[in-house]
Amino acid sequence: MQGEWPARWGVLLCLTVSLLLQGRGDTFTINCSGFDQHGVDPAAFQAVFDRKAFRPVINYSIPTHVNVSFTLSAILEVDAQLQLLTSFLWMNLVWDNPFIRWNPKECVGLNKLTVSAENLWLPDIFIVESMDVDQTPSGLTAYVSCEGRIKYDKPMRVTSICKLDIFYFPFDQQNCTFTFSSFLYTVDSMLLGMDKEVWEITDTSRDIIRTQGEWELLGINKATPKMSVGSNLYDQIMFYVAIRRRPSLYIINLLVPSGFLVAIDALSFYLPAESENRAPFKITLLLGYNVFLLMMNDLLPASGTPLISVYFALCLSLMVLSLLETVFITYLLHLATSQPPPMPRWLHSLLLHCTCPRNCCPTAPQQGNKGLGLTPAQLPGVMEPEVSAGQTPGPIEAGLTGGSGWTRAQREQEARKQHRVELWVRFSHMMDTLLFRLYLLFMAASILTVIGLWNT
Structure with a gap:
């Protein structure tokens, strides 16, 4: 009898737990009595x-x-x-x-x-x-x-x-x-x-x-x-x-106008170096580019240093360098036409080599003079043609012969000066061409570098 009581209590406990769990599980299900088609x-x-x-x-x-x-x-x-x-x-x-x-x-x-x-x-x-x-x-x-x-x-x-x-x-x-x-x-x-x-x-x-x-x-x-x-x-x-x-907005409003201004600045080198309009034209472009940067400043990021700012600074530097090149060539041309100094021998040889590289610039006087395009009367040291034998000068020529010494010296000095002017003018044109090619090379290398960085 005493062994049956624990068994009965165990059965009652199991029934109670099962009923409690079943009742608790039913509480998780919502009663649908209030559900209908109207709400x-x-x-x-x-x-x-x-x-x-x-x-x-x-x-x-x-x-x-x-x-x-x-x-x-x-x-x-x-x-x-x-x-x-x-x-x-x-x-x-x-x-x-x-x-x-x-x-x-x-x-x-x-x-x-x-x-x-x-x-x-x-x-x-x-x-x-x-x-x-x-x-x-x-x-x-x-x-x-x-x-x-x-x-x-x-x-x-x-x-x-x-x-x-x-x-x-x-x-x-x-x-x-x-x-x-x-x-x-x-x-x-x-x-x-x-x-x-x-x-x-x-x-x-x-x-x-x-x-x-x-x-x-x-x-x-x-x-x-x-x-x-x-x-x-x-x-x-x-x-x-x-x-x-x-990037379409920034390409149209920033890169394209900047590229146009730099291209116009490069084309301005085709203006004659003796022209007085090249330097004012470049100054106008430089001022216009600065105004363009001020107007487009709102489109650029306010912090940091983006690559496009480096590109704009590079374009501005190129335009300043082209203006300095124009000032330098203008100074050379002014020096050549006012008081040209004697050209050093090494510079004269370099000029001859650069102006006629195919013929290797022969050093014979006649060939060299022909290469420079000067007439014999313009070259220093060339005497006036003498009077043919059996021909006597007229009275007017005889009167001028008395002062022929002073006239011949003046002509020789004028020929030397004209020769130096032509040499310095040719040197100025050669430097203008050289600097223009260096400008194009540097501009192309810089722009390609920036584009390469953008593509990475």
Whole structure:
């Protein structure tokens, strides 16, 4: 008899526990008596609404699984000076609430309904890089399925930190990060996952923002590192968003006008070196380029040193160098026409070699004089032709013969001066051609270097 009492107590205990568990399981199923085709009785969900302050789990040792995804619908602003990215997101959260369940067959075939988000427990998911107060509109709703799965879409205007590199502006690409995490629940209480693939998020976002704004979406990648804060470990999902600037606006307004001005400055070398209009023309171009830079200053980034600023500084330097070259050639021509000094022998040989390289510039006097294009009367040391034998000068010629010594010396001096003038003029033209070719070579090398850097 004494052995039968523990057995009876064990049977009674098992029956009591089974009845309690069965009754408790029934409380998780919503009564559909208030469901009809005209609406839903709010009293059926009142028990669920009263529990919104607590994490909806049967066992608190089991973490809640929340699936996180988003749709990038617009890139509103990229502030390079403050290193901020302002964008508009639709954050999608999906989790299970075991206290919301009903049988669709008993509830007029209802499989899904909308419930005000204010009456439900919501996971505290936020973006770690966000630097602005959450401006989510009020009165949002969530979809609740008959199996207790809740889907909550949250529109967000996010101003987040993004490390921007503007060196390749306007052909730059940026890589910004959106890190979704919980600031309250550790990995023991909440785990994050995804119910969408990354390529689905990328395609949906690219289709929405394809024709909007200055930036275009290149791609989205993800990583799932854990975040450790002290002794607590938090789950998080990190999305890497790669965006690229559309450069057409800056090409039309910045690069094309600058290229035209530099090309006109290069073509101004074809103006005659003796012309008095070359230097004023280059000064006008230089002033116009400075005005252009002042007007386009608002389109350039306010911080950092982008490559386009180096390009503009290079173009300005080229125009200043071309002006200095014009001043130098003008000085040489003025020196040649006013008081030309004797040309050194090495410079004279170099000039002869550069002016007639095919003939190797023969050094015979007659050939050299012919190469310079001078007449015998203009060369120094050439005597006047003598009177033929048997021919006597006339009275007028005889009168002039008395002063022929002074006239011959004056002609020789004038011929030497004319010879030096022609040499220095030829040297000035040669230097003008040489400096122009060096200018074109340096300009082409600099522009190709900048374009090569932009393409990298």
